[in-house]
Amino acid sequence: MNWSIERKLPLLVSILLLGVAIVQLTIGYGEVRQASRALADKRLPLATKVLADLFQTGQGRARITALAKDPAITAFLGSHGRQGRDAALAAMHRITTDTATNAGLELRDFSGRLLLRTGRFMAADSVLVSPGKDSARYGPLVRQDTTLFIALAAATGVGDQRAGEHTGSTGGIVQQVTRVNLSKRTRSMLTGLAGGDVILLLGNATGDPWTDFAGIVPAPPANVRMSLTPVRYERGEMMRASAAPVPGTPWMVVAQLPSRLVAAPARSYLITMAPIALLIVLAGALLAWWGSRRLMTPLGVVARAAEAIAGGDLTQRVLVDRRDEIGRLATSFNTMAEQVSRSHERLESQVAQRTKALESTNAELEAFSYSVSHDLRAPLRAIHGFARILLEDHKAQLDPEPQRLLGIIDQNTRRMGQLIDDLLAFSRLGRTEITARQVDMQELARAAADEIRHAEAARNGTLSIEVGRLPPAHGDRALLRQVMSNLLQNAVKFTRERAEARVEVGSRPDGDSTVYFVKDNGAGFDPRYSAKLFGVFQRLHSTERFDGTGVGLAIVKRIIERHGGRVWAEGQVDQGATFSFTLPAKEL
Amino acid sequence: MDQHGVEILLVEDNPNDAELTLRALKQRNLANQVRLCRDGAEAVDFFSDGAGPVPKVVLLDLKLPKVDGLEVLRRLKQDERTKAIPIVVLTSSREEPDIERAYALGANSYIVKPVDFDAFARAVSELGLYWLLLNHPPR
Numbered sequence: 079m080n081w082s083i084e085r086k087l088p089l090l091v092s093i094l095l096l097g098v099a100i101v102q103l104t105i106g107y108g109e110v111r112q113a114s115r116a117l118a119d120k121r122l123p124l125a126t127k128v129l130a131d132l133f134q135t136g137q138g139r140a141r142i143t144a145l146a147k148d149p150a151i152t153a154f155l156g157s158h159g160r161q162g163r164d165a166a167l168a169a170m171h172r173i174t175t176d177t178a179t180n181a182g183l184e185l186r187d188f189s190g191r192l193l194l195r196t197g198r199f200m201a202a203d204s205v206l207v208s209p210g211k212d213s214a215r216y217g218p219l220v221r222q223d224t225t226l227f228i229a230l231a232a233a234t235g236v237g238d239q240r241a242g243e244h245t246g247s248t249g250g251i252v253q254q255v256t257r258v259n260l261s262k263r264t265r266s267m268l269t270g271l272a273g274g275d276v277i278l279l280l281g282n283a284t285g286d287p288w289t290d291f292a293g294i295v296p297a298p299p300a301n302v303r304m305s306l307t308p309v310r311y312e313r314g315e316m317m318r319a320s321a322a323p324v325p326g327t328p329w330m331v332v333a334q335l336p337s338r339l340v341a342a343p344a345r346s347y348l349i350t351m352a353p354i355a356l357l358i359v360l361a362g363a364l365l366a367w368w369g370s371r372r373l374m375t376p377l378g379v380v381a382r383a384a385e386a387i388a389g390g391d392l393t394q395r396v397l398v399d400r401r402d403e404i405g406r407l408a409t410s411f412n413t414m415a416e417q418v419s420r421s422h423e424r425l426e427s428q429v430a431q432r433t434k435a436l437e438s439t440n441a442e443l444e445a446f447s448y449s450v451s452h453d454l455r456a457p458l459r460a461i462h463g464f465a466r467i468l469l470e471d472h473k474a475q476l477d478p479e480p481q482r483l484l485g486i487i488d489q490n491t492r493r494m495g496q497l498i499d500d501l502l503a504f505s506r507l508g509r510t511e512i513t514a515r516q517v518d519m520q521e522l523a524r525a526a527a528d529e530i531r532h533a534e535a536a537r538n539g540t541l542s543i544e545v546g547r548l549p550p551a552h553g554d555r556a557l558l559r560q561v562m563s564n565l566l567q568n569a570v571k572f573t574r575e576r577a578e579a580r581v582e583v584g585s586r587p588d589g590d591s592t593v594y595f596v597k598d599n600g601a602g603f604d605p606r607y608s609a610k611l612f613g614v615f616q617r618l619h620s621t622e623r624f625d626g627t628g629v630g631l632a633i634v635k636r637i638i639e640r641h642g643g644r645v646w647a648e649g650q651v652d653q654g655a656t657f658s659f660t661l662p663a664k665e666l
Numbered sequence: 667m668d669q670h671g672v673e674i675l676l677v678e679d680n681p682n683d684a685e686l687t688l689r690a691l692k693q694r695n696l697a698n699q700v701r702l703c704r705d706g707a708e709a710v711d712f713f714s715d716g717a718g719p720v721p722k723v724v725l726l727d728l729k730l731p732k733v734d735g736l737e738v739l740r741r742l743k744q745d746e747r748t749k750a751i752p753i754v755v756l757t758s759s760r761e762e763p764d765i766e767r768a769y770a771l772g773a774n775s776y777i778v779k780p781v782d783f784d785a786f787a788r789a790v791s792e793l794g795l796y797w798l799l800l801n802h803p804p805r
Contacts, residue, residue: 451758451761452759453780454757455758458781459682459779459781459783460683462782463689463783464682465783466784467783490779492781495782496781499760
């Protein structure tokens, strides 16, 4: 993604802050959770202990023990229920009025037969507790429908009464049956003792029935009942529970807390801290955004100015009023831009100067060649013309020697005229513009060959010009025509001494481009001087043997080089010559 | 020279070229009715009174004193009375700009004077023959 630093920096900072926040929250959550579990694990056994202590009522037991030894009771039993009934009832009644309103007292013989009863309710017959020997003993909790009973029994009687032995002895059982007051109030009262949120359960160590003091509940699983350390188990939801026995009874108490409550502080920590962390992240992102803006805006100004300068607007400067690194950057940028602009101006003015100088030189050159063309040829024409007139009109008055001398004048002025023409043509080449297009080289070579054959019709010996397959080229048609024409003329000229002159025009591929060549079987040249062939007025043969001004190949070279191509010659003396050139594949 | 017989107006400042031209025309018997102007102003004056004879062809050099050849050409071709007169530019210059401008101004031919007298004589006499004998100007 191609984001600017101005965007990337705040994003990076935000991600970093978010990461820190997440780690912080996770660790904090874990620690709070652990702490609150430890607290729960400390609280739960404490609650069970409080509850166990509450039920370990030594007072009730002492009272029943005392009742069992009450003389009125023993007397009543001793008489086998025949005497002292009222006294025994009175003794029993004393206790029921003293104690809780929902307790009942029973006096039974060892076979379980009910002898006496006081109290406000009738416990079921099934509630029978095997009494303790010397003191009262609590029996297991007994459930009847929705009611829970606690029975406390003590053996009474004289001498060696044996529990369970149905003798005709004078012993019996004093049993107190208490109805446990199951109500929401009881429950809230008890849970209040343990701190409100702890659920307290009471029940038999061996199993049902169990109560939460508001109603009968299923017994917790055995592992919970028997465990002395806090454990987890499921009861509707996950619970953390701790159990403890109630001393002197077959009961257990369990204090439990829903895991949800144990975890509550951790959750509330999360709920409190998460928005704060989010706020910090947001604030950090905002700060980073502001900071990066403050940092990047001036950099952006510098960058835009640099782009503008790169695009050619050298007047761009930046306005950054700061003293830090960015301020320095802006200052040096402005200095640099100033220098670039100044050197650019200098360069421009130099170019303008040079262009002007070049233009004036060009104009001078043009004027020069114009005057060469015009003024040099006029006197030459006069010399030639009048020399001819002299020869034609006054031949009779002239001796052979003046006639010969006039002939030399004639020849040389003619030659001079040719030289001037060639020179002008050559210099004009440097100035003409090249209009490049596709050129059919084969057609061009054929036309040039035809023209030359025609011109050479009167020559001694045979002349064959063969034009092979020539691929098209890209260039200026007129100029390439001149190249072909000059090369062919050259070849034809230097084969003039041959009885069978052969000239071949052909091509061969050379990488991407094509090499065109003109090959002859003429006089050839000394390869040591091959470099001189293409110079202006350079000739390797005498004028008597081969005519010409020495401009033709120079023109060829200039045209090919102006096309961006290359021209060269190969040959040996008297073994012919090959002139080759290449043209660039497409653009010039 | 009698103006009424003028068939060729030769505008040429170089006396040698003028002589050679006249000689070439003479060889073809075309020199009798030639009028020679030594500079451009003279050529312009020749036509300025409007009453003068109308030559069959004007042979015009480009490089002339006072009024140069191209200017003479421009004036003649702009004037309704003279624009039908064939004008042959006969000059030493074979510079492309001269050739282009001459044709742009309405020149009927552009002949470069060869240095070779024979070629020169041939060119002059041929063009004289063409314009005088073969060409049919509008009447």
